[in-house]
Amino acid sequence: MLSRIDLRDRDLTTRDLLAVVPRAEVDVADALATVTPILAQVRERGQDALREYGERFDGVSPEHLRVPVERIEAALESQDAAVLDALRESIARVRAFHVATVPPPVSVVVAPGATVSQKWIPVGRVGLYVPGGLAVYPSSVVMNVVTAQAAGVTSIAVTSPPQREFGGEPHPTILAACALLGVDEVYAVGGAQAIGMLAYGVDGLCEPVDVITGPGNVYVAAAKRAVNGVVGIDAEAGPTEIAIIADHTADPDFVAADLLSQAEHDPMAGSVLITDDEDLAERVEEALHRRTDATKHLARSKEALTGRQSAIILTANIEQSIQVADAYGAEHLEIHTADAAAVAERITSAGAIFVGAHSPVPLGDYLAGSNHVLPTGGTARFASGLNTTSFLKAVSTIHYNADALAEVGHKVIALATAEDLPAHGEAIRARLER
Structure with a gap:
């Protein structure tokens, strides 16, 4: 079933x-040709364009592009109690972790009378995209x-895209997940047109946002x-x-179950086993x-x-397995080895690392407390998953007194x-001569 790459x-x-x-x-570059006119139409024609694209791409033009608040609250009544309980637990764990990761302000006295500070300021407004497609993702509501x-x-x-049914x-x-989180601004708009609505705003409907987050298709x-x-x-x-990095100690059924758990997302989902044990590969x-x-x-x-x-990528040893994993830069990386925690410490490129046999990716999708909006396509080599700094701006404050400026003015x-910017120097000299 899986192809083999022998390294x-x-x-x-x-x-x-x-x-x-x-x-x-x-x-993505090819898809730009498709979405560019859609974005232009949304910017120019607003709600009329949103309705037309909803009919064309989702098969339905919603009565209300913005979902009435009473409909959001009513969605709670239709949900299974076990699902609501799980969502509440997910919200609690994700909130506990993310509140703790907000970076603190910093203030440094770099010299007597010279202080440089940094504070983190939240953006004013965000737009969060929740995909429709092949599955339903209330977990994405929670994470974002x-x-x-x-x-x-x-x-x-x-x-989120309108659903004909x-x-x-x-x-x-x-809608129920939004209700649990106290979000009452919800739109029945999907695809590229939703991104245009959030970015540019639509008269009489939606104010523009500062940041857009959330996964979706190529468009x-x-x-x-x-x-x-x-x-x-x-x-x-x-x-x-x-x-998944695995060695001879791994349970092949666990590994297979986890590979399949990602494959069911989408026909283009990637499932990769990296192992130095060919017998394990056969059993998986x-x-x-x-x-x-x-x-x-x-x-x-x-x-x-x-x-x-x-x-399945066959490697010579655990050293090569780690090298392959870092080059791949997986969205989700599981470690099923004899000393999983030590191996995890050596990984430098992954969206999220799941350590040991009892920390599977689906736990992180829902209830671990971490975020499941993660870098894909190898971008984990330089990018991070969604976190509180995605919605924060780092702003520096510089405060020097006269003596502190005089010390370094020259x-x-x-x-x-040296940079041939004499007016810069004159701005300093004016103060030193005063």
Whole structure:
């Protein structure tokens, strides 16, 4: 089922590894040609464009583009009690972790009379995108909203595609999650048009936001790229992915179950096993065949597992496994080895690291307390997952008294002269001569 990449007899550089690790083919640049006119229409024609695109892409034009508050509250009544209980627990754990990660202000006396401080200020307003598509994601509501709230954001708009089977409203479970979080600004708008609505605002409907976050398909990713700079964005999310480093101590059934758990997301999802034990690879393959044949979403899971983005990578030893994992830069990285915690400490590129047999990725998707909005497509080599700083601005404050300026003024003048910016130096000299 999974293709094999054998690296055991190869000494590869990072550049070599980047060329051989499996990846889904996603062309965000190509999708830009599709989304650019959509964004322009939303900017120019507002609600009329939103309704037309809802009809074209989602098969429904909602009666209310902004979901009435009473409909958001009513969604709680339709939910299974166990689901609501799980959502409340998820909210509590995610909030506890994210509140603790808000960076504190810093103030440093760099010299007598010279103080430089930094404080973190929340952005004024955020727009959070919750995808529709092949699954329902109330967990994405939790991850985005709670993180923004923990950062101190007070104006939050959530948007999610209208669902024909629910009268043009977002899925009731999405609405219920919003209700639990106290979010009453929810829009039945999806796709690139939703990104345009949030970025530019729509008269009589939605005020523009400062930051847009949340995963979506390639058109949502392309739209976020197009508006980046008009607003801030978290990332251009690609297909989900999991990599698992495993050795002879790993349970093959656990590994297979976790590979399948990502494959069921999407036909382009990536599932990658990195192991120095060929016997384990064989046993994982057997368990994966058995589990896939019995899974609910057989067609898309099988397409994902047999696609070019999924593979078993055979390595010579744990050292090479770590090297491969860092080059791959997985969205989710599980460690199933004899000393999983020590291996995890050595990883430098991953969206989130799940340590040991009892910390599977689905735990992080819902209830671990961490965030599941994570960098994909290898971008974990330089990017972070969604966190409170995604909604915060670091602002420096500089306070020098006259004596502190006098102590270094001549050095400022020297540097200004070296850069041929004499007026810079004169601004300092005017004070020194006073």
